[in-house]
Amino acid sequence: MDRADWAPSPADVGAVIRARTKTSVGDEPGTFNSNTRPTGDQCWDLIDTAMSDIAAEMGDIPDLVQDNARRVAALGAACLVELSFYPEQINSGRSPYPQIKAWYDAAFARLKMQVANANDDGVIEDDTDLMAESSFPDVDPCDPNAIVGWSSRW
Secondary structure (H helix, E strand, O other): OOOOOOOOOOOHHHHOOOOHHOOOOOOOOOOOOOOOOOOHHHHHHHHHHHHHHHHHOOOOOOOOHHHHHHHHHHHHHHHHHHHHOOOHHHHHOOHOOOHHHHHHOOOOOOHHHHHHHHHHHHOOOOOOOHHHOOOOEEEEOOOOOOOOOOOOOO
């Protein structure tokens, strides 16, 4: 299958859900490959599904917003990894699915507006970064007390 220029990679999906890139020996390569669950090929299938969902709603993605579309597709694929491979953990609160889904929904809505604007007049608003309004707090990453409790594993 020929993938669109804005296709995220398994590493892009792994950047969203790094803890899911574990191998059977406990390594975290940060991407999905033949030693992870899902495998790299399975991740590509989920990426294709996420991209199809975006394209079905928005049509062709203008060059101007393809980086943002790549990020949204990575979030969508991350949701699909959770739903497909870890469904038992979603309802038990051991999955990041609700947070990723909320992030995806907000980013999807912004992308849809950006695609419409780019198709209407060839420009988008000044804020082209879909991640600008993410749900992550604005903290100093060097402050060891800044993100208390975020070190837990699923």
